Amino acid sequence: MTLEPMRAAASAVLEGGPGEGEYNFAYLDEQTKRMIRRAILKAIAIPGYQVPFASRDMPMPYGWGTGGIQVTAAILGPDDRLKVIDQGADDTTNAVSIRAFFARTAGVETTTRTHEASVIQTRHRIPELALGADQVLVYQVPIPEPLRFLEPRETETRVMHALADYGLMHVKLYEDIATHGHIAKTYDYPVKVEGRYVMDPSPTPKFDNPKMDNCAGLQLFGAGREKRIYAIPPFTSVKSLDFEDYPFEPNKFDAPCALCGATDTYLDEVITDDRGGRMFVCSDTDHCEDRQASGHRGHLHVDGPAARGTVA
Amino acid sequence: MTTEQTAILRLRDVAKGFVIHLQGGLAIPVVANVSFEVRAGECVVLGGPSGIGKSSILKMVYGNYRIDRGEALVADGGEVVDIASAMPRRLIGLRRTTIGYVSQFLRAIPRVSARDIVAEPAMAQGMGEVEARAKAGELLARLNLPERLWSLPPATFSGGEQQRVNIARGFIAEHPLLLLDEPTASLDAVNRAVVVGLIADKKAAGTAILGIFHDEDVRERVADRIVDVSGFAAHGEAAA
Amino acid sequence: MSDQPLLVAEDLAKYFGARVGCREVGFELYEGEVLAVVGESGSGKSTLLRLLSGQSEPTRGRVMYRMRDGVTRDIVSLSEAERRFLFRTDWGFVHQDAAAGLRMGVSAGGNVGERLMAVGWRHYGKIRSEAETWLERVEIDPARIDEAPKVFSGGMRQRLQIARNLVTSPRLMFMDEPTGGLDVSVQARLLDLLRRLVADMGLAVVVVTHDLAVARLLSHRIMVMKEGRVIETGLTDQVLDDPREPYTQLLVSSILQV
Ligand SMILES: Nc1ncnc2c1ncn2[C@@H]1O[C@H](COP(=O)(O)OP(=O)(O)O)[C@@H](O)[C@H]1O
Ligand SMILES: [Mg+2]
Numbered sequence: 180m181t182l183e184p185m186r187a188a189a190s191a192v193l194e195g196g197p198g199e200g201e202y203n204f205a206y207l208d209e210q211t212k213r214m215i216r217r218a219i220l221k222a223i224a225i226p227g228y229q230v231p232f233a234s235r236d237m238p239m240p241y242g243w244g245t246g247g248i249q250v251t252a253a254i255l256g257p258d259d260r261l262k263v264i265d266q267g268a269d270d271t272t273n274a275v276s277i278r279a280f281f282a283r284t285a286g287v288e289t290t291t292r293t294h295e296a297s298v299i300q301t302r303h304r305i306p307e308l309a310l311g312a313d314q315v316l317v318y319q320v321p322i323p324e325p326l327r328f329l330e331p332r333e334t335e336t337r338v339m340h341a342l343a344d345y346g347l348m349h350v351k352l353y354e355d356i357a358t359h360g361h362i363a364k365t366y367d368y369p370v371k372v373e374g375r376y377v378m379d380p381s382p383t384p385k386f387d388n389p390k391m392d393n394c395a396g397l398q399l400f401g402a403g404r405e406k407r408i409y410a411i412p413p414f415t416s417v418k419s420l421d422f423e424d425y426p427f428e429p430n431k432f433d434a435p436c437a438l439c440g441a442t443d444t445y446l447d448e449v450i451t452d453d454r455g456g457r458m459f460v461c462s463d464t465d466h467c468e469d470r471q472a473s474g475h476r477g478h479l480h481v482d483g484p485a486a487r488g489t490v491a
Numbered sequence: 492m493t494t495e496q497t498a499i500l501r502l503r504d505v506a507k508g509f510v511i512h513l514q515g516g517l518a519i520p521v522v523a524n525v526s527f528e529v530r531a532g533e534c535v536v537l538g539g540p541s542g543i544g545k546s547s548i549l550k551m552v553y554g555n556y557r558i559d560r561g562e563a564l565v566a567d568g569g570e571v572v573d574i575a576s577a578m579p580r581r582l583i584g585l586r587r588t589t590i591g592y593v594s595q596f597l598r599a600i601p602r603v604s605a606r607d608i609v610a611e612p613a614m615a616q617g618m619g620e621v622e623a624r625a626k627a628g629e630l631l632a633r634l635n636l637p638e639r640l641w642s643l644p645p646a647t648f649s650g651g652e653q654q655r656v657n658i659a660r661g662f663i664a665e666h667p668l669l670l671l672d673e674p675t676a677s678l679d680a681v682n683r684a685v686v687v688g689l690i691a692d693k694k695a696a697g698t699a700i701l702g703i704f705h706d707e708d709v710r711e712r713v714a715d716r717i718v719d720v721s722g723f724a725a726h727g728e729a730a731a
Numbered sequence: 732m733s734d735q736p737l738l739v740a741e742d743l744a745k746y747f748g749a750r751v752g753c754r755e756v757g758f759e760l761y762e763g764e765v766l767a768v769v770g771e772s773g774s775g776k777s778t779l780l781r782l783l784s785g786q787s788e789p790t791r792g793r794v795m796y797r798m799r800d801g802v803t804r805d806i807v808s809l810s811e812a813e814r815r816f817l818f819r820t821d822w823g824f825v826h827q828d829a830a831a832g833l834r835m836g837v838s839a840g841g842n843v844g845e846r847l848m849a850v851g852w853r854h855y856g857k858i859r860s861e862a863e864t865w866l867e868r869v870e871i872d873p874a875r876i877d878e879a880p881k882v883f884s885g886g887m888r889q890r891l892q893i894a895r896n897l898v899t900s901p902r903l904m905f906m907d908e909p910t911g912g913l914d915v916s917v918q919a920r921l922l923d924l925l926r927r928l929v930a931d932m933g934l935a936v937v938v939v940t941h942d943l944a945v946a947r948l949l950s951h952r953i954m955v956m957k958e959g960r961v962i963e964t965g966l967t968d969q970v971l972d973d974p975r976e977p978y979t980q981l982l983v984s985s986i987l988q989v
């Protein structure tokens with residue numbers, strides 16, 4: 180696995196603090212970043228294990244992904260190139276403001292191109308393009324504890340993790356099948372990491388679960404309000420929980436992307452007019468545009484400027 | 492047959508009394524120096540007036556009442572066990588394999604049918620359920636308990652009906668020692684005769700029987716010997 | 732069945748500061764044996780049950796348990812993982828309050844299946860059919876498998892709790908006032924069911940109760956506790972029919988017909 184980004188970040192630390200009236204590099208003070216890095220290293224050492232950390236107040240509300248932002252701040256170095264996505268798109272308010280935040284506080288280059296980015300912060304999605312060994316994916320996580328809704332006592336969930344006492348997790352899936360005839364969970368779908376810890380992949384759709392498995396890039400998860408960091412090191416086994424007779428199945432879509440014609444991507448439903456017109460398009464905007472640029476066409480593709488605004 | 496010589500039960504200087512703490516430690520001496528034996532294939536009947544301690548002796552032998560002094564030796568296969576000092580677990584085992592008991596009154600178990608109550612001791616001795624239930628049916632039929640009652644829990648049966656269930660339960664299994672506490676008390680002449688026949692069968696099979704029989708006629712027909720409990724009365728002697 | 736005891740309590744004591752929870756408790760329990768612990772509330776019954784089941788540590792003495800592999804272990808020396816494993820395989824615990832022993836919001840099937848899933852069952856169909864079998868055995872209509880215990884009556888909840896425990900064929904069950912708070916007729920049904928299951932499965936049971944009728948019906952042996960100590964012990968019918976201690980005589984005489 181590669182810790183290049185962290186080494187870069189570490190060298191940035193050595194280059195000195197901020198001047199009068201300025202932000203520190205990437206906003207957080209050096210001591211806080213070191214503390215977060217220690218938590219990250221521990222998380223990498225114990226794949227899937229939730230490491231507590233002293234989450235700081237950030238200049239934005241919790242729902243904005245302060246956990247992911249702190250992780251990004253701790254690993255970012257001056258040479259990094261940052262991409263931020265929300266629901267797969269680079270142009271939502273949340274993504275735009277986080278990108279702007281780091282452009283201002285760390286002065287790093289930003290990009291919307293997945294393959295160009297060294298650090299990608301995300302909420303809800305994993306890019307369609309497989310991560311490379313030189314890339315880090317940072318997830319913003321609202322609720323890190325997969326057992327929370329089954330067992331509200333924190334002391335008990337900790338013991339359950341410590342003892343790999345996960346029968347309860349399957350009870351939840353059992354209940355799903357009993358009620359709906361299938362495992363109804365479509366996002367937040369629990370996984371077992373390296374055969375040991377059960378982990379919550381944050382609100383990503385289960386479509387993305389297979390991408391976490393044996394992934395070349397480093398995956399880091401930050402939960403600000405819940406003060407937890409966890410990680411999946413590169414090339415780690417990540418298996419979605421299931422039953423032998425009800426095996427895990429990623430979400431399936433009936434139609435290809437209306438713009439690029441892809442049949443293997445996660446699609447969002449987009450309302451096209453006020454007469455109830457709708458279409459299904461890739462939620463990963465960069466991927467969709469890439470495909471269109473290389474000549475792939477969906478049935479609603481229009482030539483010229485992309486049908487959906489690109490990031491300025 | 493040499494079984495007639497074999498003592499299955501031997502009581503030696505057994506004493507029993509009660510201390511009623513709720514009445515200021517009132518001591519009720521019941522029996523003392525009880526000594527007699529019962530051999531395989533014979534029926535020994537305890538005699539003496541009511542309240543003299545006959546039932547108490549049976550209960551001591553069954554382990555239901557504690558023995559204050561002396562010993563009650565029971566032959567269990569090749570072993571001799573003293574009921575007075577046996578561990579509860581040993582007593583439970585003896586009740587299954589060696590000592591049968593027909594109490595004066597049936598203790599009904601809620602929701603368990605008459606037939607199943609009867610079959611249970613045989614099954615505890617290893618008989619299959621089907622066979623045990625069939626044998627239970629035979630015994631109940633022999634005791635003239637109407638078949639429509641077999642599948643019902645006996646809680647609502649009349650005294651005589653309950654007693655016949657109790658007798659069948661006591662006779663179904665193969666215990667080398669059988670204790671009978673007035674089994675015929677609430678039975679009519681016909682069923683008394685049935686019980687006399689059952690006892691004769693057990694004796695013929697080598698079972699040692701220790702019983703209490705109110706009815707003169709029954710006593711005469713089953714008893715090989717009578718042990719008069721009046722002779723063991725613990726006159727004023729304080730209970731241990 | 733082994734002729735070694737399954738559970739042995741040796742000179743157990745538990746103090747809460749200067750207060751005595753229980754003391755000088757010793758007994759052996761064999762497979763297939765049902766031991767009733769009786770006494771009024773506050774006499775140390777539940778304290779003893781917690782010690783026996785490893786939920787609290789004795790101040791003195793020890794509890795030995797013969798594990799499935801035949802090795803006898805001191806309960807206190809078990810790791811948390813081993814203890815939990817015992818609790819979801821070889822042991823059962825039936826609480827007086829069903830809510831403490833059930834997941835009230837999870838379906839009956841999920842409640843019964845939980846132990847199976849915890850020991851690695853991963854086939855939904857098999858888990859479900861095993862749950863159905865057990866619902867039937869505790870006289871709950873299998874058609875109600877998808878209903879949660881919060882809509883069940885008190886008696887049904889207790890029976891569900893029993894099914895949930897027995898599904899892994901434990902060898903030892905702890906029961907804390909299993910019939911407490913139930914109507915008399917509901918109690919009778921539950922007791923009969925317990926009696927039968929215990930006999931069929933050859934279970935060893937420690938049942939805590941203040942109800943001598945429960946002890947009479949379920950147990951082979953009885954321990955009478957008072958102020959934290961065992962004051963009288965023996966065959967159940969012997970202790971109930973020929974009670975020796977003043978306190979036991981009082982207990983027995985305060986009920987009309989046990
Ligand atoms: N459980 C008991 N507690 C106190 N006294 C008892 C108990 N059982 C029997 N007794 C007393 O022991 C004496 C003998 O009774 P019992 O053995 O029933 O006599 P019998 O069977 O000869 O009529 C009586 O005084 C009776 O009241
Ligand atoms: Mg009598």
Ligand SMILES: [Zn+2]
Pocket residue numbers: 436437438439440441444460461466467468470
């Ligand atoms: Zn597309």
